[in-house]
Amino acid sequence: MTSIGTIFQREINAYFLSPVAYVIIAVFTVFSGYFFSIMLGITQESTLRYSLAYTQFILSILTPVITMRLLAEENKTGTIEPLMTAPVTDFEVVFGKFLSAWALYNIMIAPTALYIIFLAWVGSPDYGAIIASYIGLILMGGLFISIGLLVSAVTKNQIVAAVIGIVALLILLVIGLASSGNEGWFYNALKYIGTYDHWDTFTKGIVDTRDVIYYVSFTALLIFIVVRIVESRRWR
Amino acid sequence: MIKVDHLAKRYADVYAVDDISFEVNQGEILGLLGPNGAGKTTTMRILTCYMPATSGTATVAGYDVFRDSINVRKQIGYLPENVPLYPEMRVKEYLSFRAKLKKLPYRERKTKIDECLEKCRITDVQNQIIGTLSKGYRQRVGLADTLVHDPKILILDEPTIGLDPNQIRQVRQLIKELGEKHTILLSTHILPEVEMICGRVIIINKGKIVAMDTPSNLATQLRSGNNIMIEVRGNGEKIKNSLSAIKGVKKVVWHDRGELNNFTIEAERGMDIREDVFANIVKNNGIIREMKQASITLEEIFHQITMQEQEVTI
């Protein structure tokens, strides 16, 4: 039996025992609702596309708040020591924590489903595009969380972890935004690294394997690096 | 049960643990005694697979701590220094989490947890949030965690640090009881503690083992003043007599090895007789191959330890 589930369960409980989870869900709901109503008013179109474009910005700020405590807190209070001297592998610990943050992220975005009901009521939305957007949103969450987890692994200070995480995600967003619409190998490279372009494809209703591979492989690479960082106390 | 062989751990350019070897036998309670910074925690972290040694090997219950780390971790219950716990969890919930991590089968979990709560006398706080517990209760929650998968070996790092005298007494009593079923390695910087709990003591200072014996033997050795050990080539009989005549010498033990002779010279407390010893041996045409002042270091260590105790009690 693997310990991933055990770690996952503890982390989820810890989230909902602290105010952080509720605050994040509330903040996200308020802002996403605000963008939804504004964009609906401007475009008069029955689509989530424009409001979701702004959502990425909020997610870049909120996701590192989800992940900040995952390893930084264990490093600070020393609970990492009993944890790592239990018969569990470093991967089980890291992946269990990753999954718990990803679950909270998905719980956080779940209320936006209400907007779809609203759209169906006022018009006839393109459900294919909506499903694609959600696939993109969930995959992007995995990437954001693995970045936040990486930052949390290298510090004892949760606030530092959150700030560095936010800056890193905003940089990823900005290099994607800035290069969008430009051509040439340099801009193409930036577009590939940045999250914006990949995400944009999903919101248009296209699930392109290249974008899926981008998110999944980038996430897997980061989780691999976090496992190595957690392991690194063994050679320090 | 635990076998440590020429173990060393280096941080940057200092050795926290410097070439130590010892064994913990099945069923015994062994104390690691030493002042702060002696290397006790580092040794325990290596044995519990939290970090690897720079050199040397260690096996726990027959498994190598580096190559067989998961198996080692299944055999031990480890109480880290200062007992880090998750403050937001409830006591029973925490033990249940730990039992799952330690792969205790579902069927046994509930009875085992109840048994540990009982044994550590925390049944009455089982539904309390850990963050609201006193230091003494937290310590016992940590101890319950070490027992929950019924490990053969317990490794306890300063289990009584930061407790009030009453709590200290209770925790010591508990450890003694646990010693009936488990092999225990514990560390402390409190001298009377090892005398009370441990069958055998290793005194460690600056990463090196300076003495290893039963608490009562160590105490005798300590009271006997300072000893000088020498190895001399020459006429043993003649040298022994002349050494015995030196002012301040209480006793000379001669170990005759033919050409070579070993002497243990017991001098009065506070007397430095090394130069007289040297002069006397030269006068009798002996050649000194080695001279060391063994128990002076031991005494210094004890001095340091007692100083710390005073600081703690004040």
Ligand SMILES: Nc1ncnc2c1ncn2[C@@H]1O[C@H](COP(=O)(O)OP(=O)(O)O)[C@@H](O)[C@H]1O
């Ligand atoms: N992570 C670390 N980095 C550098 N030095 C360390 C580290 N941990 C311990 N040390 C040093 O190693 C020595 C032994 O420490 P430790 O094993 O904690 O001693 P003890 O537990 O006996 O008080 C000390 O001098 C300490 O400063």
Ligand SMILES: [Mg+2]
């Ligand atoms: Mg220590």
